[in-house]
Amino acid sequence: MNISFFGLGYVGCVGAACCAKLGHHVIGNDTSENKVNLINQGKPTIIEAEINDLIHDAHAKGLLEATTDYHYAVHNSEISFIVVGTPSSKEGHLNLNYIYDVAQQIGEALADKNKFHIVAIRSTVLPGTNAKVGKIIAKASGKVRDKDFTIVSNPEFLREGTAVHDYMNPPLTLIGTDNEIAEAKFRELYKDLPGEFISTDIEVAEIMKYVNNTYHGLKIVFANEIGNICKALGIDSHKVMEIFCKDKQLNISSYYFKPGFAYGGSCLPKDSKALRTLAHDLYINVPIINAIDSSNEQQKKNAIDIIESKGQRKVGILGLSFKSGTDDLRCSPIVDVAETLLGRGYEIHIYDKNVRMSQLTGTNAEFIAAKLPHLHEIISDDLDTVCTKSDILVITNKEKEFTAIPTKYPHKCIIDLVRQFNQIDYEGNYEGISWGNINTNPMQNDKLKRTMVKTEF
Ligand SMILES: NC(=O)c1ccc[n+]([C@@H]2O[C@H](COP(=O)([O-])OP(=O)(O)OC[C@H]3O[C@@H](n4cnc5c(N)ncnc54)[C@H](O)[C@@H]3O)[C@@H](O)[C@H]2O)c1
Incomplete structure (x- = not known):
């Protein structure tokens, strides 16, 4: 397949290198001439394990090139990944300006393209962004969504430091789409990657990254609070959490993960209250454990x-x-x-x-x-x-x-x-x-x- 990546930062550079490794022809696009030149010299734009060889080999085989010309990138690919940054604004809101700029560019380029084009949002964006990007592209191109182009949400789950390994070994591959052509293309694109391929509603896919990352944060602070209580009691918290993680039925499992009504019964309220009170008596501040009851x-x-x-x-x-x-x-x-x-x-x-x-x-x-x-x-x-x-x-x-x-x-x-x-x-x-x-x-x-x-x- 011919694929373009808009944005050659951490996610774009890794995505471009890994797609080329999977045998696709990749065109990278960035507003930074420096990053484009690096790729065209067979060098990565980032420091990351395994990336040097991947970029070098892909470039040498003629599977990877880069350009600042977005028109060229769109016209010579069938899928365009948007992988630009989505920083926080000063007030904490998500700043989607880079996403909207790329949408405008892709739209302008699509105005004189006569083949169906798939745009995939790989950046982390809030629900509703896919629809808005679709409107920008439709307006800039004069084309019709789902007739001339479509937008897929395909969030990225890699971690810096192990990004190439994570890309090649995802726990699952997720796309949000309502378009059959796009779904079939993405099944084909990712057919060599392990893990389940999940095609779901666009907004479900859009929110997943936030759910994952917030939960990962919750896991870390929960383990830390348990550790702080254990330390005050002279208990080895690593032994505690090791055993905690061995329970794959109730602890590390899908059990209790169904949104619904508050919990109750004779154990959960009583026992979490006892732990809260113990922490209080030990002068250990445990905001997350304390918040469980008020959330309930x-x-x-x-x-x-x-x-x-x-x-x-x-x-x-x-x-x-x-x-x-x-x-x-x-x-x-x-x-x-x-x-x-x-x-x-x-x-x-x-x-x-x-x-x-x-x-x-x-x-x-x-x-x-x-x-x-x-x-x-x-x-x-x-x-x-x-x-x-x-x-x-x-x-x-x-x-x-x-x-x-x-x-x-x-x-x-x-x-x-x-x-x-x-x-x-x-x-x-x-x-x-x-x-x-x-x-x-x-x-x-x-x-x-x-x-x-x-x-x-
Ligand atoms: N870094 C991570 O580990 C990671 C992991 C998963 C998801 N994400 C998400 O992926 C997205 C990208 O993150 P990143 O770390 O790669 O960002 P980054 O800042 O490293 O790279 C973004 C790139 O986009 C380029 N760019 C900006 N405007 C452009 C335009 N109009 N056209 C072409 N290129 C343009 C920039 O020059 C830059 O090179 C973000 O939404 C981020 O939250 C990041």
Whole structure:
């Protein structure tokens, strides 16, 4: 394939060298004449392991050249990667000016190109950038997106220092596209790289790098805070974290990584509180560990806000225990939501097939007696009774019996806290606590578009 790279810095230089190594013909483009000259002398623009030989060999084989002429780069390639910098502005916003400049240049060059062209954004950009770049190119070229060109989001995950190795051994290859030609081209382009090839929604691909990097930061500061507590206790934190990482079922795994409702139960709240208090008593400041509880409380408030935003007063709560398959009500987060709504005068009806008033004993009974003393008056063991009496149905536990609700009650408002549905075609109002619109119903989509907040950056 013939490929151009706009930007010959860390990511562009490595990408260009690795693509040439994979057998493609690469044209590098940069506004810096110095960088262009280096590539044309067979030298890298950066210092990085393995890069010298790759650039030298690619140049010697005639697979790599560079130019400041963006017209030439676009006309002699079928895919153009945008790999320019995306620095932070003084106020902390993302500065996308370099991206928009390149979009303008590619657009100008495309004006007199008659072949379909794929632009791939490899720089780290916020969701919405792909669409904006598409508009700039369409305006500058007079061409039509998806007829004459398309824009793919293909974030880069390499780390400096091991960049070539990371490029050649990615954990996965991710593209965001809605264009079949582009998807097929990218499958072909990356066919020799190991790891799963994932083609997904454009905005999902755009946000992934931020999710990854923020999580990596979270891992580091979490391990550091655990280390600081361990040090104060005379415990070897490296032994602790080594063992922590050996649990591949709950710790280093996809478990608990599903956005949804707050956690509860008799262990998580109690034990994280005990560790927070221990750190406090040791005079160890642990902002991340301390923030876990307030983030969890915030999710309860979010659920209440969504319920209140619907403007209806009769609320059916489907699932009262802290998770499905148990009657344990201790620290169940939905109990707090129900308590708040009752206090605000809402009419609450509750269904939970596992909770039998007569069978509640011990700390479980004590907890609920303190929080919802009149539970026996508002709980029913009949799902249909609760659904019929309520205008809003809040699904808090994932249960098979709830899947029929949209068909049986097509005009109620459903608030989903557990992703009961992966996709829903629902005439009534559906809202998930922590995910974007999954309702494919055209009527609801139109309504949603009118109310969506658009962030400009
Ligand atoms: N450096 C990393 O480890 C890394 C890893 C993954 C992703 N990223 C992301 O990749 C992007 C690029 O990062 P980088 O470190 O390679 O940046 P960089 O600053 O090293 O390189 C950017 C290059 O773009 C060139 N450029 C600017 N405007 C141009 C234009 N109009 N036309 C052609 N070239 C132009 C600059 O001269 C420079 O050589 C950023 O979004 C960054 O966040 C970086």
